Amino acid sequence: MQKETLCLGLLSLGPRSGYEIKQMFEGPLSDFYSLSFGTIYPTLNNLQADKYVSCKQHSQSKKPDKKVYTITKKGMELMKDNLLSDASSYIRSGNFGDQIKSEFFLLLLFSKYLPKETMNTVLNERVLYLRQKLEQFKYDGPVPGNLDAMRNEKSVSFIRGLASALIETGLNYMEKNRGKLN
Amino acid sequence: MQKETLCLGLLSLGPRSGYEIKQMFEGPLSDFYSLSFGTIYPTLNNLQADKYVSCKQHSQSKKPDKKVYTITKKGMELMKDNLLSDASSYIRSGNFGDQIKSEFFLLLLFSKYLPKETMNTVLNERVLYLRQKLEQFKYDGPVPGNLDAMRNEKSVSFIRGLASALIETGLNYMEKNRGKLN
DNA sequence: ATTATATATATCATTCTGATATATATACGC
DNA sequence: GCGTATATATATCAGAATGATATATATAAT
CATH class of the missing domain: 1.10.10.10 (Winged helix-like DNA-binding domain superfamily/Winged helix DNA-binding domain)
Incomplete structure (x- = not known):
């Protein structure tokens, strides 16, 4: 855009x-x-x-x-x-178009070149990070004035719901399948 | 990276x-x-x-x-x-970090400035596009030589599975909630 | 016969970022 | 009270990356 x-x-x-x-x-x-x-x-x-x-x-x-x-x-x-x-x-x-630049996915791609303990730590922190992100997207309390205008947009509710659903899916997948990386 | x-x-x-x-x-x-x-x-x-x-x-x-x-x-x-x-x-x-640049989400953010019929067409085409993407990620047939090395990586199977799960979630969400954009 | 697509490398103007400069106010710990 | 960190606020710019273009040929499709 x-x-x-x-x-x-x-x-x-x-x-x-x-x-x-x-x-x-x-x-x-x-x-x-x-x-x-x-x-x-x-x-x-x-x-x-x-x-x-x-x-x-x-x-x-x-x-x-x-x-x-x-x-x-x-x-x-x-x-x-x-x-x-x-x-x-x-x-x-x-979000599955041509603009996602996921350095995390690239790291996974080359994960075999990293020590297992490093990858374990990385995956643990990734899970923590995603959980934190999820909380942020679901948070419905007060926000600073600048951001308030956005919160009231219908489209923003839609996008927040979509983002939450995507993060939840990602978290579940990671927790179930991380063993397959070794 | x-x-x-x-x-x-x-x-x-x-x-x-x-x-x-x-x-x-x-x-x-x-x-x-x-x-x-x-x-x-x-x-x-x-x-x-x-x-x-x-x-x-x-x-x-x-x-x-x-x-x-x-x-x-x-x-x-x-x-x-x-x-x-x-x-x-x-x-x-x-993938929910700081590098996603989703022009599609931006378009949704400003969707109220577009005619309803335009947004309808856009959402329909987005769904078609995501279905096509999903097929691509699930495709397990032969690929050109250059890409074959990647297919055999464990990490690539992991990433493909994750991508498929994310797209499916996105599709389901869009189909269920698109009415809320109006 | 023509058009489009694929192979193959190289360069460059334009664009964008990340960092830095400048200047002040406020909050926090000690 | 004093230093430190963070927030407000605009501006600029070196460095990096993209997207387009140039060059040249082969092949497939229409």
Whole structure:
């Protein structure tokens, strides 16, 4: 997905600064996508230059100005147009498409070159990590303001449910079949 | 995973050319990782310069020479050292780590900006695509020579089983819950 | 006969990340 | 009270990787 479309999409949930957009990528979204500051800030500047977003600077005493961006009508149109024209190309991507980069699976692929005790530790920690991830996805308590807008989206509930189901399946499989790696 | 470690790992399965390494990334591995020609060829040249691989040129009438690389003892050592020292950093990556880039999930996130009929078509095609993927992962018939070495690895059976289980879970979830997106 | 696909290596502009720079505020332990 | 760590906030850039393109031929399909 183009970085412009993605930033506009997140701004469609409400006005935000570049820093806050980055924070959204560090929340639940982090498991599916991320953009770096080096991408977010230039993208917002370009979107502003082309009037897809407007910007209000909130001067803060001796911190850098907080630049809060708001999506414009023109920006909403661009976002919708881009989503529509690229929708079909996302069908084959991610979560069993062409974009998963699983270093963990690569490690498994070459696991025979590692000492058994190392692989045992790695698999144990992987299980712990996945359990922790699962808890995060199922967590329904309060979240910081920036992330709240996302939680209320129907699509986010759908994605969280799917992610939870996938992690549970992965955990069960790992626990039942890890013996087969030796 | 460093490109050097990865190329060495694939060469540990048997001597191969850069073109054939790329082919392995287009097989079942494509769902988990990939490297481009622009990465593979320079990496192989560097590995050769540092004696981690040796190279035999097979001249072919009027095609470019086929350069078949073989991993050296020094190369095997580097690969094992790298795997060992980086193993712990792969625990949190991929398949619910920080490296999944799912454009499909992003599309779902913004699905409310798309016409219902578009989303319907997209979800239908996604289901078809996943069914096709599932068949590919379960397929146990003959494969081209390059890929055969991988099929015989225990770890590959493990990964294929895990991938199949994950896709099945994803399919079931999508079919049961797609109504909740509207 | 033409088009598409496969073999085979190489290069490079564009893109993206991860790190770093800059500057301040606040919370925490001791 | 003092140092340390973390959080806020934007910006830039070296280095790395991709995707596209160039080059050249063989073969299969239409």
